[in-house]
Amino acid sequence: MDSISLSTIGFSALAVIGVIYTLGFSDRRRPPGPRGLPLLGNLLDIPGKHLATYFRQLCEEYGGLVSLNFAGFRIILVGNMTLARELLEKRSAKFSSRPIVPYALCYDPEQIYWTSVTGRNHFLGRKLTAGIMVGVRAGDTELLQQLEALICTTRLLDGGGKDWMREMERTSASMILSATFGLHCPTGDEPELKEVLDCVTELVQLASPSGSIINALPFLDMIPGPMPWRKRATAFRQREDALYDRLVTRAVSGEAAGMNTWATEFASQDKPEGDQRKLLNTMSSAGIETTATSLQTFVLACLLFPQWIARAQKEIDAVIGKDRIPTFKDRPQLPYVEAVVRETLRWRPAVRFGLPHECTADDVVEYQGKEYLIHKDSIVFAVTWAIEHDKTHEDADDFSPGRFLDEKGQLRPGYESSAFGFGRRVCPGQPFAERSLWINIAMMLWTFDIRKSTEVDVQTGMPFEYGCQDAQFSGALTNPPLEFPAVFHPRSAHHAEVVRQEWVNCEKDLNVLLPQRKGR
Numbered sequence: 001m002d003s004i005s006l007s008t009i010g011f012s013a014l015a016v017i018g019v020i021y022t023l024g025f026s027d028r029r030r031p032p033g034p035r036g037l038p039l040l041g042n043l044l045d046i047p048g049k050h051l052a053t054y055f056r057q058l059c060e061e062y063g064g065l066v067s068l069n070f071a072g073f074r075i076i077l078v079g080n081m082t083l084a085r086e087l088l089e090k091r092s093a094k095f096s097s098r099p100i101v102p103y104a105l106c107y108d109p110e111q112i113y114w115t116s117v118t119g120r121n122h123f124l125g126r127k128l129t130a131g132i133m134v135g136v137r138a139g140d141t142e143l144l145q146q147l148e149a150l151i152c153t154t155r156l157l158d159g160g161g162k163d164w165m166r167e168m169e170r171t172s173a174s175m176i177l178s179a180t181f182g183l184h185c186p187t188g189d190e191p192e193l194k195e196v197l198d199c200v201t202e203l204v205q206l207a208s209p210s211g212s213i214i215n216a217l218p219f220l221d222m223i224p225g226p227m228p229w230r231k232r233a234t235a236f237r238q239r240e241d242a243l244y245d246r247l248v249t250r251a252v253s254g255e256a257a258g259m260n261t262w263a264t265e266f267a268s269q270d271k272p273e274g275d276q277r278k279l280l281n282t283m284s285s286a287g288i289e290t291t292a293t294s295l296q297t298f299v300l301a302c303l304l305f306p307q308w309i310a311r312a313q314k315e316i317d318a319v320i321g322k323d324r325i326p327t328f329k330d331r332p333q334l335p336y337v338e339a340v341v342r343e344t345l346r347w348r349p350a351v352r353f354g355l356p357h358e359c360t361a362d363d364v365v366e367y368q369g370k371e372y373l374i375h376k377d378s379i380v381f382a383v384t385w386a387i388e389h390d391k392t393h394e395d396a397d398d399f400s401p402g403r404f405l406d407e408k409g410q411l412r413p414g415y416e417s418s419a420f421g422f423g424r425r426v427c428p429g430q431p432f433a434e435r436s437l438w439i440n441i442a443m444m445l446w447t448f449d450i451r452k453s454t455e456v457d458v459q460t461g462m463p464f465e466y467g468c469q470d471a472q473f474s475g476a477l478t479n480p481p482l483e484f485p486a487v488f489h490p491r492s493a494h495h496a497e498v499v500r501q502e503w504v505n506c507e508k509d510l511n512v513l514l515p516q517r518k519g520r
């Protein structure tokens, strides 16, 4: 026998031992999950849309901890709140990395975007954002958010609900862009706003598994030269950098230089040149779609489950009355409205399967009386869509804000939500996002009866069919409802008049609403 066949036999023997080892030993402690094909694993089961629904079904079937194999990538699904907190919060030292989307690496080789990376840039991004959120918690941005919600309300009054979905996008984007760059977008037609929204759309697309061929087949990226994905990435990167350079310059030394914006705050911190436009880009991109999605979801809930609205409006009328609009000062007196915000985030979360974490060391976890091994490099999803609809939530599919309140109508203590993620990867903009949702929702409830449209659907020739199943949502990473009509009818002529008057009298100058802090 020559040496080649000897080594072949040796190699085969090793392979067999390896397979036995894998099946017999490590597989025994692998979390449960569907059997897959050789090599491909469960890859062919991945749906093109509504990944969250696939994940949720598996969580329900296997009981809150599931393992999958996507062609060699180990995927762990967590559909249980306690377990998600155990792994992603208590053990955050091991569970806080992010898997790298191959396309993102083409587009951002230095990995400055802190949503997708670990290490120094992520740390810096969190530190800067945490500093800004101290100001948000203290109320720095509330006057601005109040103004934007009032603009939204007047525009809904003017149009009666025509183009209302765009209006939710406008108000979400304008709140964030004003706070970040002093870029106020009262009409929705501002060219910079359009460019920001286009870039967000492109980014969400390219980060998704089906967005680019190299996301599915990463090894292709070894081919050198001007390949199409590389050209697209470079072009997109240049376009974004140009946009955010303009916006940062505007805020730091241009038109908005006198305002207390997040861009000026970042500029005053010690950081490597060039990073801040990327950090700010990430922050605004992450906030715009998610907030708009939640506001659109709230309106859908008003149309499909109108029974809770009377109670919300009764609370609002008792606290605020009919002669002025809500402000942030009313927030502590309005537990039911708070519950509506929470229920919006629970009922149809904007990001239903969360953003993936990557595990950086082998770990053993005990769950429901058994021990499971989670391998280093596993990709972990805390599946919001499963967690927020598990058996601890009675009639989980109903929109029912009362679930957050006790018998006395006060908020139950111990509120926890998976909607903003977990641990070191929890959404750093949460305090801002919650305020954006609260003020817009409070204002809409104070001003309007939101009703279904009786218009005939031009596509079917029948009245529009409302629903909240998957088919009525986009099914992408952020999961907004598909276009549907809604009528925004003022609760009375007096309510409409009060809104108009408040608009005439309110402060509209961003220089006053975002005053430069003393000592700068």
Ligand SMILES: *[C@@H]1O[C@H](CO)[C@@H](O)[C@H](O)[C@H]1NC(C)=O
Pocket: 064, 080, 081, 082, 083, 367, 368, 390, 391, 392
């Ligand atoms: C989640 O896991 C914990 C700990 O194992 C368990 O006590 C709890 O009942 C689980 N929740 C659900 C909804 O199954």
